[in-house]
Amino acid sequence: MTPGNDRSGGFGPDLAEVFGPSQHDGGPELVQLLTPEGERVSHPEFSFGDGMTPAEEAEMIRGFYRDMVLTRRIDTEATALQRHGELGIWAQLLGQEAAQIGAGRALRPQDYVFPTYREHGVAWCRGVDPIELLGLYRGVDQGAWDPAKYNFHLYTIVIGAQTLHATGYAMGMQRDGAVGTGDPDRDAAVIAHFGDGASSQGDVNEAFIFAASYNAPVVFFCQNNQWAISEPIERQSRIPLYQRALGFGFPGVRVDGNDVLATYAVTQAALQRARDGQGPTFVEAYTYRMGAHTTTDDPTRYRLSDDVERWRLKCPIERTKAYLQRNGLADQAFFDDLSAEADELGARLREGCKNLADPSPLSIFDHVYAEQTPELEAQREGFAAYLDSFEGAH
Amino acid sequence: MTPGNDRSGGFGPDLAEVFGPSQHDGGPELVQLLTPEGERVSHPEFSFGDGMTPAEEAEMIRGFYRDMVLTRRIDTEATALQRHGELGIWAQLLGQEAAQIGAGRALRPQDYVFPTYREHGVAWCRGVDPIELLGLYRGVDQGAWDPAKYNFHLYTIVIGAQTLHATGYAMGMQRDGAVGTGDPDRDAAVIAHFGDGASSQGDVNEAFIFAASYNAPVVFFCQNNQWAISEPIERQSRIPLYQRALGFGFPGVRVDGNDVLATYAVTQAALQRARDGQGPTFVEAYTYRMGAHTTTDDPTRYRLSDDVERWRLKCPIERTKAYLQRNGLADQAFFDDLSAEADELGARLREGCKNLADPSPLSIFDHVYAEQTPELEAQREGFAAYLDSFEGAH
Amino acid sequence: MTKITLAKGLNMGLRKAMEDDPKVLIMGEDVGKLGGVFRITDGLQKDFGEDRVIDSPLAESGIVGTAVGLALRGYRPVVEIQFDGFVYPAYDQIVCQVAKMRFRSMGKLAMPMVIRIPFGGGIGAVEHHSESPEAQFAHTPGLKVVACSNPIDGYWMIQQAIACDDPVIFLEPKRQYHADKADLDEDAAPEPLFRSRVVRRGGDATLLAYGPTVKTALKAAEAASGEGRSLEVIDLRTLSPLDMAPVFESVRRTGHAVVVHEAHVNLGLGAELAARITEECFFSLESPVLRVGGFDTPYPPSRIEEEWLPDLDRVLDAVDRSLSF
Amino acid sequence: MTKITLAKGLNMGLRKAMEDDPKVLIMGEDVGKLGGVFRITDGLQKDFGEDRVIDSPLAESGIVGTAVGLALRGYRPVVEIQFDGFVYPAYDQIVCQVAKMRFRSMGKLAMPMVIRIPFGGGIGAVEHHSESPEAQFAHTPGLKVVACSNPIDGYWMIQQAIACDDPVIFLEPKRQYHADKADLDEDAAPEPLFRSRVVRRGGDATLLAYGPTVKTALKAAEAASGEGRSLEVIDLRTLSPLDMAPVFESVRRTGHAVVVHEAHVNLGLGAELAARITEECFFSLESPVLRVGGFDTPYPPSRIEEEWLPDLDRVLDAVDRSLSF
């Protein structure tokens, strides 16, 4: 090749042609086990239900369905609570239920989760009381649950920061001898959640490097919901995101994030690789943010409703329902009961939210350090005296 | 596949098997045009000398040889100057001459360079007086040359930071209409130098993302000299570094960084891609740091002399000399003249270094802002008066 | 004369700067179609194109780092950091590269960059959205740091900052974006950028404020006047360099000074102001300079942020303590 | 009793901490075989293995960010930042994550991490190798910041910092690593970590110093005593929280205070000390607190660094100005 003459020569084929653009979702690269129409399909590498009886399998899918319906209800209620002024803001997960439930249900108790601010479905799977999710958004706390109780870290708002925490935590598991022993109750892994936008942060790429370098047991689970607030995925990557991992020397796979069975199967396999001591995996759950970025966002300024309509046809809940119904795996009573359960949950959330009390002003000084410093004690006392001075005035 | 049973299934083949380990330098992936023994070999994609007459080609190779010999002399002299206390520290390039001269000579005047602290050979190609390189290491300045004069930015010491500057500068070229016009005197590109260690920094990976996203005309030129101070390349990547680029959606190529012809050919092609508007390329120049990290480092603490000996056989200068001699492309007079020229350069450097004057104490206050602020003016005056107060005392 | 909010003033100022100089670029997350989460860049991408109003990948170090390169190429990038708490990933580029470029190149390289940061609390947001990081930037030589407090300043100061050949950290009190309106006279001659301004005359004590606390200080002065106390209020406007002349003049007259900012008191701007005022006005001071600010704790959950933030009563309390010292 | 340098004291202290608690890990660039560029971790990887002395990829945010995860898993990471000027890529993780974890989790999560930073100038290095970033950390609630100044403190303070359940920014005056030797008594009872210490008694004025400037202050006091002036020297040791009691006691006695640090004067620790001393000792002060520090310019080329750094003469000059105010 004469340098400069043949424009593509020497550097291999045009990668955009090889990989296709970043928002392309067809083709064999997308792992799918349940079509938008609710048909089971098979995949050469991943499958769901192996080793289960049909009854067990149906039970599990009904469980996923229930999880998704209840998670959506939490989301809808919280959105309404924000509209009524009970929450300051809410980050909706509408449309991402299958990605979160599929990932969340693939976890074992000893695994550990590092969520973003939108992982309400994963929190549900970990047993966090949904009322505890509201505090941050109401402004009464910054996450009220005990991470150690659920192996579910507090929400992280600074984009990408938690992927490094996840990697470090996984390095800790290695040091604890909790990886690759072959004991299913002992071997553990970490899952790090993040978004398509987050993939551009230095921290996330450094997390890939550390995880690869130490072969840490961590699954990088990216919900590519196509948007980072107003910016489309094309701004962050020109090829499919899961390919990013290959350049760091570990596998990446794109799964249909609106397909709860496929997401479960892929995440479960990735977690098992990690637990077995085979290191990190990148899972790109290809999905769509059906709602606004948060309740303060106005997506009509930057995207077409056509897109949203197209994705509505891929609804993760509808396809699971169609599958269950078509195959007679759930009767009307199941759906009615679930509907009642959702209503109850909704009522409990509304009630619980309103009962979330404001913290006391003096709590400002709590937990800055393990023990109160003299400096802060003095500030606290000064502030207490100041507050007291109003007592008389009122 | 049953999740968790088949350990590699679903995630593709073992990448370490596909790509080989990061420090593996054989195989077809390494672009080489001149063997360590000084034999010309051909490569299916890259070649050197097309369109030139044999005389022109020989002239060019003699030029490269001269560049490498003089660059090495600069390095040796500076190392000696440090030993004699004339420099505070020096970052040696020993062994990396071909990588730097190959890259440096592939540049056009309108291209722009962002170096690290070790790009003395590239500086040489850009016409920077080597004496100007010494100031930073002597402690009399932080880079004395005018970057705009040579299109060669100041050295950057914070690892990786300059790769973002390079990308931004390239975005500026796009906005100036200096890319893809087809006019060889107008179309321009940027080259960003960095090391294997640097590839772990968030900034470098963000630079890849920005460059890919905007298709910026920038060549990421990584000298993989196998070491980041005491850390081997395996700590930063478990597969060959050039593969990193693929995950970001642009081409990567590994070239024999001790082969000046191959490095020239590959860099030149990558630059041309950029100038043509085809976006970024990653070039991994596979080489070896023959010296210490800097003159304050002691590599015997962390690496085997065997390795160094093995790499000595791949010397970039020796192989070029062997080629020139064996093919009768340079006579003894050429080598003698060059040797004399190197001695002269050495003498000029020693002399020039000693003449680099210390800055005046009051220069501390210069150029903090475009115009002096009243605050700094007051500090300056106070300090001037303070200094004056000693005049009498002495 | 047009009635404008601070948000509108900044938007108009940016537009004017882009019209006046084709080298001015805007970069940041969501600054394009969305117009930024606060709509400060509303309509600019539509009118100036995607090459001049650049939606960036989600990476703050990347934004500032590429802006450095654009500045070296002769552009004048105006970077938007979405919220104060997200400036830290870019901290290295700002402190080690942006701030030092002119000095280390001995004046050969300029860094005409504006980094706009919506700052301060009071909007009921979740964590990392209500920070006041100004002291850390003011401590860094090579950066200039300014804070606007009202719509008219917003309009002029952003243009002046863009015209400035030094990097400017431009702090915008996000709580005020839509709070008040003022009459803009586009033909008026603006005050220079690096000048503080006495915004209310008074003789009993001096209140020093900037950004969001200027309004608090003015309210406190108003309330105090009802009790027969006359407080002078200075809007500092420039935090680095500080413009101390009007401050010294005032404190020499009143003998009392109270600094009000939202940033943590410990090592906040108040510390520097107290130190300098005491050095220069030692014999005029009748009491030590007092500081009212955010407590030395992380920013609290928003339901109690108004307790954490300095308010009118805490300012008046400090004035009381100062006058009765 | 062993004669040790500061470097040796730190190395021995780290070793002791690792022996005492298997959860203690060391992380950083080149901390393994090389023992760190200053050899502070010399021999530790050999004796404690690669799992406990971890050479990291070249990425500071990655180091601190993964250390956060390790701390959440119950480890006690001790992070080495190679040079002061390279802490900034980790700034976001330190300020937004490390510092806030306990507060935001309402005490449920601890962050027992030590971030060791060789700091300060005077070693003839190139740019970014001589910075004094302490004020920026001290301004951040949730972090503790300490600076050692001598071999014995080095040995004890590093162990105490590792034992502390809060994150500690641990500043080591790199210029002193090999400068002086002192007798270590390993059976002595160490001073508590968060206490300042009067290191020389005197009655005419109080010098406040920490890290590298303690030695400068002591030399200045020695020189002054030759001229019949008796200066008290306090080694602050803890920069956040500050231990003001001995400072107030001293200044009430002397009526004069001079703060000496290498960091830029503007918004350096001296500002906070001046503000607090003036608040507490207003009627005892005979002159304003004066500050001697690095100028408000970027750190200069090393051939003139000794002009930039506060030295004995500049301290004495300030004492003169203070006493003749």
Ligand SMILES: Cc1ncc(C[n+]2csc(CCOP(=O)(O)OP(=O)(O)O)c2C)c(N)n1
């Ligand atoms: C460091 C940082 N910068 C900016 C923000 C503001 N911000 C919050 S969410 C968001 C977009 C995130 O997009 P993505 O990662 O795709 O996650 P998604 O919200 O779509 O789930 C931005 C820019 C932030 N939280 N942190």
Ligand SMILES: Cc1ncc(C[n+]2csc(CCOP(=O)(O)OP(=O)(O)O)c2C)c(N)n1
């Ligand atoms: C942000 C940052 N961290 C640490 C350092 C200290 N340091 C200087 S060079 C170096 C190793 C760089 O290795 P590499 O990128 O491979 O380049 P090489 O020196 O081999 O040319 C380190 C850690 C630095 N300069 N900047």
Ligand SMILES: [Mg+2]
């Ligand atoms: Mg997204």
Ligand SMILES: [Mg+2]
């Ligand atoms: Mg290297």
